[in-house]
Amino acid sequence: MQTEEQLRDFILNGQLYYIPHVSLDCAIFGYHEQQLKLLLIKHKAIKDWCLPGGYIKRTETLVQAANRNVKERTGIDNLFLQQFKTFGDPDRAKTSQFDEDKWFETVGIRIDKTNWLIDQTISVGFYAITDFSRTEPQSDVLAVQCAWFDIDSLPKLDFDHDEMVKEALHTMRVQLYHYPIGYNLLPEKFTLSEIHALYETLLGKKLDISNFPKKLIALGLLKKLDEKRSIGAHRSPHLYMFDKEKYDEALKEGLVLS
Amino acid sequence: MQTEEQLRDFILNGQLYYIPHVSLDCAIFGYHEQQLKLLLIKHKAIKDWCLPGGYIKRTETLVQAANRNVKERTGIDNLFLQQFKTFGDPDRAKTSQFDEDKWFETVGIRIDKTNWLIDQTISVGFYAITDFSRTEPQSDVLAVQCAWFDIDSLPKLDFDHDEMVKEALHTMRVQLYHYPIGYNLLPEKFTLSEIHALYETLLGKKLDISNFPKKLIALGLLKKLDEKRSIGAHRSPHLYMFDKEKYDEALKEGLVLS
DNA sequence: GAAATAGTGTCTGTTAGACATTATGCC
């Protein structure tokens, strides 16, 4: 939604293209060089930062809608994307506090409490993981800011988004043991140290460097290459890459790490 | 919903009390004496059997709504209840095939395609487990039949409910290893054979009888009683019961079985 | 005492995780 024209149509007629009362919110985790970040947006008419989210077109599946949202914000497609929980507490959005005048002042289009955007909404939560260094957070007419925040210093979020982040992080960490991860998050060829750091950062805890890759190698997910990389001082580590076939199989079938 | 009066109000004005476009469906599993069943309903205006489901009141949480639905159908409250997935494919309910005349003929109240019940709906899936011998499946004005079906001989279900059952069963079986189960499904005092049979039936696979209880006893979930029960021929087994405190703690914190 | 079942004990192969050692390349 980049033009005033589109915005007006969305606000006034959106219920024709989108399913009202249902939204989705995406916890988009970003990894790069041992940093874990979360993508947040600042909505024009909402006080605090929020998870990026949106509505579901009447013609698309939930996953397609989530994918579309993630792409709109990050420019990246086909990330690892998982539905984690649906939120529907009646007090999650405080629609009763909706201030018509403030909305008009900030957005420039007058709506009242019967507008489809204002009525009670349940929200389907998805999480995704990407390499934040390859993204360019996209703001738009309503989401006037969009930026990466370090996972350890998030601002207070609006609505029930604090709880969503907590649940998303928890689900992501549990699922790290059941799905392969790393494709698109690491360079095509990477060292064991790099994938080790990725897992440590996402899990938020230490992993024994010597035991860590055993399982991944035993499962055949990692292929050792003949190349090495010179990384400055001392020994140059071997490079590895994913066996894409086994990786995709593990994505579909699931796996068990430790 | 037991009277025509209530039904008429629900159909014509329901969107005032319920959130439109959002429903929930419950896969209610029933266990008793090595049998695993699923509760299904037959809706007056729908061809095939369905999962029991309903709408979410504007004043209640999703879990409360699911609990209410489960209680309406089984008479039982506070079951083990888990949200497992939300379904929103645009073709999940084929609202385009809605037949006004057939609806009027069967339900007796005329509605058109603008009615809140007909428009596109996403559905939040929950599953629950109960002892089917303690329930009396409740039908009502719309759900004219309500009955337990053996899990291995389910009829073809309407909408996307076949997929829902598959997902619910899968989630239930995964979660059996992460939550305690058995309370309200077994007599207050039970033998190891009984709880062993419960797990085998729910998981749909054999478990070694001698290894099975080790972990549960090691975790302190099972308390051995001094009583025995005479069950006819041969040796009388010891009785066990759950340590409710540890059980509730495990419910909250989760546990790991094998 | 025979038969059937309940419950416990033992053994083994596997594995997670701690830690040690070796290999390698840069200075």
Next chain:
DNA sequence: GGCATAATGTCTAACAGACACTATTTC
């Protein structure tokens, strides 16, 4: 050669699972 790091190897304790054995009760 010395040093820092990469990578592999070894060891141990725990454990799942297979199976055998003992205990107990009824007939």
